[in-house]
Amino acid sequence: MAGKKIFIAGHRGLVGSALCRLYGKMTGWEVVTRTRAELDLQDTDAVRKFFGEEKPSHVILAAAKVGGIHANATHHVEFLLENMRIQNNVIEFAARSDVEKLLFLGSSCIYPKHCPQPIKEEYLLSSALEPTNEGYALAKITGLKLCQHYCRQYGKDFISAMPSNLYGPNDNFDLETSHVLPALIHRFHLAKLNEQPTVTVWGTGSPLREFLHVDDLAGGIHTLMEKYDEDLPINIGVGKDVTILELAEIIKETVGFGGELEWDSSQPDGTPRKLLDTSRINALGWKPRMTLREGIRNTYEWFKEHYQE
Ligand code: GDP
Helix, strand or coil, X not given: XXXXXXXXXXXXXXXXXXXXXXXXXXXXXXXXXXXXXXXXXXXXXXXXXXXXXXXXXXXXXCCCCCCCHHHHHHCHHHHHHHHHHHHHHHHHHHHHCCCCEEEEECCHHHCCCCCCCCECHHHXXXXXXXXXXXXXXXXXXXXXXXXXXXXXXXXXXXXXXXXXXXXXXXXCCCCXXXXXXXXXXXXXXXXXXXXXXXXXXXXXXXXXXXXXXXXXXXXXXXXXXXXXXXXXXXXXCCCCCEEHHHHHHHHHHHHCCCCEEEEECCCCCCCCECCECCHHHHCCCCXXXXXXXXXXXXXXXXXXXXXXX
């Protein structure tokens, strides 16, 4: 069998870098990547030319503009426009250049704000979205629908995976624009170094979130690339969630901060809960390996080695 050539779009990001770690060590796969300077995925002509010349057989679309609750809630236009441009270009030209299989990465925030928990794939578009990330969610919904219609109308093997909140090496650790887990690792680390008495955590601490380490996600994505070809999006998660208060306590212990937590209720809580029902991917034989404590320890080690103040 000829080797497979996989284009990992977004290879410098949280998800793409985990996929490169995995596919880079697997035999039979040639990994193709492009930096943003080499290939602007928002540029239609450049993407058309790339697919025409490189002709990958497989594509994982992990390139996206992403951010935490504050970034999302204040930049709906940019999250909507940039993500739609990237995914329209990559999905359309992957189809035109006869890519055998494409996996599009969505997010658990595409589901309605008040849906029954755990969230089954079929709840998509059953009621209104969480307003703090509507721009991002709408772009992602359009991407997964485009894949679904390519499957149905043109018989393409283009699938979509919906992960829960992700974390791990190469995450964005910025204090304002990142997601909660990297933001808190950074904030507790600074507080410990500066011997501060308190650390501020946003919201009320009561929202529930499910966190999946990206190395586990990469394994799940590979399972789907090998075994899944249905046009219904499929969830990837750990099947268990924690409150933001519980998360903050684990990070506090991992970092070794001895002070107190302070809550900033002027910041939004976002959706109260988004626990994914993962029975469909579990039935394919995949489940995550890392506990949340192990994953946070691994991520904090990476942060200490790589982060420059
Ligand atoms: P979400 O899952 O889309 O809401 O994204 P986030 O990871 O940004 O936020 C998750 C929850 O963590 C929300 O309830 C936030 O209010 C809360 N949170 C607490 N502290 C922080 C923080 O420092 N940064 C972020 N981004 N969220 C925080």
